[in-house]
Amino acid sequence: MYLEDREIMRITAEGWELFRLDGATISHALEELAEELVWSDKGSFRHHMLKEIHEQPESLRRCLSGRVVPEEGGARLGGFDLTTRDIANISRVGILGCGTSFHAGLVGAAAMEQLARLPAFAEIASEFRYRNPVIDPEALFLAVSQSGETADTLGAVREVQVKGGRVMGVVNVVGSTIARACGRGVYVHSGPEIAVASTKAFTSQVAALLVASLMFGRTRLMAADESRRFGNELLGVPELVARYLADPGPIGKAVEMVAGGKYVFFFGRGVSHAVAMEGALKLKEVAYIPCMSYPAAEMKHGPIALIDANTPVVAIIPDDVMRDKTLSNVQEVKARGARIILIHSEGDDASAALADVSIPVPRTRSSLISPLLTVLPLQLIAYEAGLALGRDIDRPRNLAKSVTVE
Ligand code: M6R
DSSP states (O other): OOOOTTEEEEEETTEEEEEETTSOBOOOOOOOOSSOOOOOOOTTSSSHHHHHHHTHHHHHHHHHTTTEEGGGTEEOOGGGOOOHHHHHTOOOEEEEEOHHHHHHHHHHHHHHHHHHOOOEEEEEHHHHTTSOOOOOTTOEEEEEESSSOOHHHHHHHHHHHHTTOEEEEEESSTTOHHHHHHOSEEEOOOOOOOSSSOSHHHHHHHHHHHHHHHHHHHHHTOOHHHHHHHHHHHHTHHHHHHHHHHSOOSHHHHHHHHHTSSOEEEEESTHHHHHHHHHHHHHHHHHOOOEEEEEGGGGGGTGGGGOOTTOEEEEEEOSSTTHHHHHHHHHHHHTTTOEEEEEEETTOHHHHHTOSEEEEEOOOSSTTTTHHHHHHHHHHHHHHHHHHTTOOSSSOTTOOSSOOOO
16 A cells, blocks of 8 residues: 555554544555565675676566567567557657666667667756756656655656656666656566665666667667567577676776775766766775766866876776777876776777776677676676775665655
8 A cells, every 4th residue: 555645554463544644544545566575685695786786687587578579570568558659759758867777867868869769868867857847748758766766756757747748667666656656667677676786777777778769769760670680689688697797707806906096987988988977886885986987088178187107997898889989098098007997898809908907798789788788897896896895885884775865
């Protein structure tokens, strides 16, 4: 039974009583949740965060299952409840979220533009809600949230609704406030995420947004064979994630480098910049190491002044259209003494040769899919660095799992 603001339930051995703050007794319908709410234990893992990192092959499988249908050449997300005509008429897509969910939204916005050729943007919900945004009634807004309880994201949802806009949820927790406020949307099905640092929710949010982009793309302009190729590649990702996690490369060496630095730079371009932001956020919150993230080409516009001998730089460079340009940005910081941890596609020896620590991840054909792989070493680096520095991994200081205040 969902309680609204200013309602109180008293539960005793005899039963329950629901009333409003003004004292009036009320009642709401009981709803049975389709998904089981389970308390997740750590199993054989030392921390929830590590367990959740290793759950990603399974959480991704759950997120994709039944939604990507290559034999039909597309994807379906019933929760969106949009007809093909509705999809054809979407004017633009705005993706709202905070922290990790915002980073997933950045990948989603790129996918909406590239796959569906829909103008798209991602915005931090706390900024969006207070800038008196112009809401186009033909636009579709997506509110991304693991917990479904983040006050800023809920505020952004209300702002869209007050102005007559359409907003749907991309949420993990079933029946959460944002899921209910939106009424329609998709659950990402990553399962309970206990560690404050979000890991498996990020990959499931990205996967769900890729599926949505594929569905919109196929409806609007993608040819069947192109969408089938993308769908098949997406369905293969859980296997690639499992393969990477079974042999994650020299994480220990990367940890030695970042744990000894005053601060750490993360950079990438395109969707890899979103991954760089996510990697920096993880290392800040779990290991308390100051980190900065930049689109690689921005370094020369100021931040490069901070690079000196031994500054750790984590560069995310999958083998995509931005690879060569980002490698030249790596050379620029290397020439100033930076030590490079390079996340690159398997088999890219030329990139590996530039690195002090080279971490290959399975290659993807579409660069939009690469964040599902390139983020994994960053999650492990943050976890291992937090461990090495004796941090409270699952419950970092000053943080809460759901940020229900402004
Ligand atoms: O529950 P939400 O996805 O709405 O939470 C948003 C952020 O508070 C959350 O992603 C936060 O940044 C995480 N601690 C990051 O690991």
